[in-house]
Every structure is written in C-alpha cells, then in structure tokens.
Amino acid sequence: MNEKKNKSDLEQNKAEIKKKEDPSDSDKIDQNNFTEGKKTVEEKLQETEEKLLRSLAEIENQRRRFEKEIKDAFEFGSFNFAKESLAILDNLQRAKDAIKNDEKLKNNKDLDKFLENINIIKKDLVSIFERNRIIKIDTNKKKFDPNFHQAMSEVEDDKAEPGSILQEIQAGYMFGDRLLRPALVSVVKNKVEKSEENNDKKAGK
Numbered sequence: 001m002n003e004k005k006n007k008s009d010l011e012q013n014k015a016e017i018k019k020k021e022d023p024s025d026s027d028k029i030d031q032n033n034f035t036e037g038k039k040t041v042e043e044k045l046q047e048t049e050e051k052l053l054r055s056l057a058e059i060e061n062q063r064r065r066f067e068k069e070i071k072d073a074f075e076f077g078s079f080n081f082a083k084e085s086l087a088i089l090d091n092l093q094r095a096k097d098a099i100k101n102d103e104k105l106k107n108n109k110d111l112d113k114f115l116e117n118i119n120i121i122k123k124d125l126v127s128i129f130e131r132n133r134i135i136k137i138d139t140n141k142k143k144f145d146p147n148f149h150q151a152m153s154e155v156e157d158d159k160a161e162p163g164s165i166l167q168e169i170q171a172g173y174m175f176g177d178r179l180l181r182p183a184l185v186s187v188v189k190n191k192v193e194k195s196e197e198n199n200d201k202k203a204g205k
Helices: 002-021 025-100 111-131 191-204
Strands: 134-136 149-155 165-170 173-175 178-181 183-188
Touching: 025 111, 025 173, 025 178, 111 134, 149 165
Parallel strands: 149 183
Antiparallel strands: 134 173, 165 183, 173 178
16 A cells, blocks of 8 residues: 555656646746747837838938028029129129220329229129139130130131130139139131131032
C-alpha cells in the first residue's frame, strides 16, 4: 500500500515538474498574446515616427516654397519699378539735349551751370541705380549680341569690323543677371551683304 502511494506521489511530482518546464496551452496563448501586443506597440510607434517625419518634411517644403514665392514677388516688383525708373534717366538726357540745341538758350551765360546741374542729377541717379544692381550695358567697341542689343539700323563703314556696334541710340540696362532693357544700336553692315545687294541689283537689271 505504502509502495503504491509513494509511486503515485512520485508520478504527481514528475507531472508538476513537467508542467513548470513545459507550460500548458493556455499559458502559451497568454504568452503569445503578450508578445503580439508588444509587437503592435512597436509597430504603432514606428508608424507614428514615420508620420511625424513626413509631416516635418512637408512643413520644410512649404517653408521653402513660401520663401521662393516671396522672393519672386519682391524681385518682380523691383524689376518693374527699375524698368519704369529708366524713363527718368531718359528724360534727363532728352532735356539736356533739348537745352543744348535751343537757339535762345545757346547764348545764355548760365547755360553751362544749368547743364552741369543736370549732369550732377544724372550721376546721382546712375549711382542709385548701380547700388540697386541696375547696370548700364557696355556697347563701346563691342560686337553685336542679340541677348543684350537690339539693332535699329545697319550702316556701311569700311573702317569698322562688320557686326560691331557703331553707335548707341539708347542705353540698355541689366537688373542683376536679367535683361532690363536692350541697348538700341546701329550695327556695321556685313560686307558680304553689300556684295550680295550689288549682285541682286545686277540680276534685277
């Protein structure tokens, strides 16, 4: 009897040890649920982080876009203002030319002083333009460039190189790296064109 009892107790102890070492199905389910819950939290944290990074990137893109729009609007307004301001400089030059060519004013003793004052105003205005990146296009001894010059006439001149600028009719200006107004010029006529004209005349006869 005692032997059977001892044997039963032994088997029961073995079963308990095995249970501790190898948990039941219900225990395994609880562990799996905990593990799955832990993974879900990590995934949610990762998703939240990705959303946050996307939002920050979008905010940065919007900031750059707004800055560009503000800059473009400012430059566009400045460009138009600069273009219209050139009329002041043109009118000063026209006034100077008109006064110099006026027969009644030619003999006036104060004429030189008056012209000098106009020159001072003109220089001050040019200085203001230059400080604001409005620069006159240089045409002196330059080759004609359609990016900066506009040909108003072609002139024959044997002493000058064909395609070079012979005379500036109206000054041109740049606003930074943008063309504000092309220089109106007369260009030396190409000699080839002259010979072609003679051939055309002969062919017409």
